[in-house]
Amino acid sequence: MPDTAASETYSYLGPAGTFTEAALAQVPQAAGKPWRSVNNVGQALDDVVSGRSVAAMIAIENTVDGGVSASQDALATIPNLRIVGEYLVDVNFVLVARPGTTLADVKTINAHPVAYGQTHLWVEAHLPHHGHLPATSNVAAAASLLENDLADAAIAPPTITRHHDLDVLATNIGDNPNAQTRFVLVSRTTALPGRTGSDKTSIIAELPDNRAGRLLEMLEQFATRGVNMSLLASRPIGDALGRYRFVIDLDGHVHDERVADALLGLKRFSPNVIFLGSYPRADKLPITVTPRYENEAFTDARDWLRGLISGEPDEGFGR
Known part of the structure; x- marks a missing residue:
């Protein structure tokens, strides 16, 4: 049975100094509460499901590689989870090494696979013959340099030297100067954050079969219905080749x-729809809707139909 401390604990991909921790620092309700460092997305979400944590911060999308498949797959297969907020973190990287190491000494790089993917142009240009040793996090990659000699350097956040005594061999090694990672806060709560007019709704849906035109x-x-999609990503279901589920972000709130x-139309069409939540957009940009898709247009249409069914006289084309 979860204790009081667990009910206030927030899990994140650690250790201290990761971009995930920077995202969690943006959550007002997490300030002053216990934070639990974990090694991967599965462990973070298991903390939520088991009650060890009230919520977990996980990466869901970045501007370089798109959707984070481990997070998308976990949300598709672990029941009773809801996204209650999203947060954006600007991403840049440095190459660090043990004191005294030079760039010419670097033969093997320790790096989280996502960070490695976001710096591959710089790495290939400056270290064309390097080897890659995957790490569980960017900070863990750097910390390992002081624990063993399996790698000569690591890709890490620029703030890494606040936590570890390492030399910076190169700065701004990210391939995209505008790189951002989108994080989501995941909880077990079924209470929806209120509608703000700048919201996002996340769902996962499957096609009923592989017949031509089903995706359309x-x-x-x-x-x-005038609903814009800000994310459409396919992930294999895993039971047979050619079978995919679709991770979808919609502009708007389920109360729109x-x-x-x-969603009603999608539920009639799809054999499996997972509602992940409606929550405020991190960028706070208002959603623009053409008049025929505003709330009043839908309520007017329902009133018109209700009148027809109840036998009210049709007042003309204006109805």
């Missing part, structure tokens, strides 16, 4: 009429 049919559920109506 699914997308039409959103297009015909157009989003609710689209």
Whole structure:
């Protein structure tokens, strides 16, 4: 049975100094509460499911590699989880090594696979014959340099020298100067954050079969209701080749009429729809909707139909 401390604990991919910790630092309700460092997404979400933590911060998408597959797959297969918020962190990297090491000494690099992917242009240009040793986190990669000699250098956040005595061999090694990672805070709560007018709704859906046009049919559920998708990613279901589920982010809140109506249509179409939550957008940009898709248009249409069914006189084309 979870104790009081666990009910206030937040899990994140650690150790201290990771980009995930920087995302968690943006959560007002997490300030002053216990934070639990974990090694991977599965462990973070298991903390939430088991009650060891009230919520977990995980990376879900970045501007270089797109969706984070481990997080998307975990959200698709672990039941009763909800996204309650999203947070953006600007991402840049440095190459660090043990004191006294030079760039010419570097033969093997320890790096988290995502960080490695976001710096591969610099690494290939400056260390074309290097080897890559995967790490569980960017900070763990750097810390390992002081624990063993399996790698000569590590890719880490620029703040790494606040935590470890390492030399910086190169700065700004990220391939994309505009790189950002999007994080989501995941909880067991079913209470929806209130509608703000700048919201996002995340779902996962499967196609009913592999017949031609099925994907178009699914997308039409959103297009015909004026609902924009900010993310559409496919992930293998795993039971057979050619079978995929789709991770989808929608602009809007489930309390928006157009989003609710689209989800009703999707539920009739798809054999499996997972609602991951509606929550405020991190960028706070307002959602622009054409008049025929505003809430009033849907309520007016329902009132019109209700009137027809109840026998009210049709007052003309204006109805």
